Amino acid sequence: MYNTLSFNPAYAGSRGTKSIFLSQRSQWIGLDGAPTTNALSYHSPLGSSNLGIGLSFLNDAIGPVEENLVSLDMSYTIQTSYDYKLAFGLRASAHMLNVDFMKLNIFNPGDVLAQNNINNRISPNIGIGMFWYSDRSYLGFSIPNLLETRHINKGLSTSVSSVSKERLHYHFTAGYLFDITQDILFKPAVLTKIVSGSPLQVDVSSNFQFYDKFTIGASYRLDAAVSFLAGFQLNPNWFLGYAYDFDTTNLSTFNSGSHEVFLRYEVFRNTNVKAPRFF
Numbered sequence: 001m002y003n004t005l006s007f008n009p010a011y012a013g014s015r016g017t018k019s020i021f022l023s024q025r026s027q028w029i030g031l032d033g034a035p036t037t038n039a040l041s042y043h044s045p046l047g048s049s050n051l052g053i054g055l056s057f058l059n060d061a062i063g064p065v066e067e068n069l070v071s072l073d074m075s076y077t078i079q080t081s082y083d084y085k086l087a088f089g090l091r092a093s094a095h096m097l098n099v100d101f102m103k104l105n106i107f108n109p110g111d112v113l114a115q116n117n118i119n120n121r122i123s124p125n126i127g128i129g130m131f132w133y134s135d136r137s138y139l140g141f142s143i144p145n146l147l148e149t150r151h152i153n154k155g156l157s158t159s160v161s162s163v164s165k166e167r168l169h170y171h172f173t174a175g176y177l178f179d180i181t182q183d184i185l186f187k188p189a190v191l192t193k194i195v196s197g198s199p200l201q202v203d204v205s206s207n208f209q210f211y212d213k214f215t216i217g218a219s220y221r222l223d224a225a226v227s228f229l230a231g232f233q234l235n236p237n238w239f240l241g242y243a244y245d246f247d248t249t250n251l252s253t254f255n256s257g258s259h260e261v262f263l264r265y266e267v268f269r270n271t272n273v274k275a276p277r278f279f
Contacts, residue, residue, distance in 0.1 A: 012073040025259070031254050034062070055071070066097075072091070097120075128146065129142030174190050205217055225249075
């Protein structure tokens with residue numbers, strides 16, 4: 001919710017200032033080989049032009065697999081009305097994959113896959129996105145990776161065609177900001193992720209912001225998890241947040257939930273804006 005740039009390049013520069021985001025997520029605590037994710041991103045408008053740029057680093061690990069992703073984003077924004085802007089985004093990325101098969105339980109010592117670790121295999125990719133927004137609402141659509149790269153190709157054996165393959169991920173986002181009182185804001189939002197071979201993923205969230213300082217909220221992931229979030233605007237530049245989620249599936253028997261902490265730094269704020277951007 002606070003790192004839209006990670007999946008939509010059109011978000012680059014949309015906050016109107018230089019913005020740096022850092023997060024660390026530890027998922028499914030207590031489960032051996034559970035996922036961990038580290039993210040660092042920077043984005044900014046380019047002067048007074050309609051262009052925005054972004055740069056992201058992502059480290060993902062699960063079991064024997066470690067992935068590193070570097071993304072360069074560019075956006076172009078047009079004014080569609082007095083209140084709304086429409087941004088188009090383009091992404092160029094490099095994906096580095098490492099797989100240590102020795103971390104697995106090898107039941108067949110002659111398994112050809114277990115004899116060939118993957119070390120720093122680099123594959124390029126491109127992505128696209130759109131982001132239509134005002135100070136009060138937003139709609140977004142993106143495909144972060146358009147190329148369906150096969151990480152393990154034919155040739156290992158006659159029976160193996162592909163063990164790991166990138167698939168197209170479609171992201172849809174929407175949110176709206178309501179004034180409960182002059183000092184209390186309410187933002188419902190939804191994030192939908194569609195990918196072939198995986199169940200539809202829908203995140204519905206509700207967040208409240210008090211006096212432009214404190215944020216609290218919850219979200220529900222369809223047939224998967226419930227999350228709680230709290231955030232603090234430490235000063236005009238720094239925002240600190242924490243999220244905890246637990247599974248609503250049988251997987252909850254094997255873990256004690258997931259933790260995520262994030263920090264956002266913005267170089268300056270427009271003091272003329274009465275309701276700072278909540279997204």
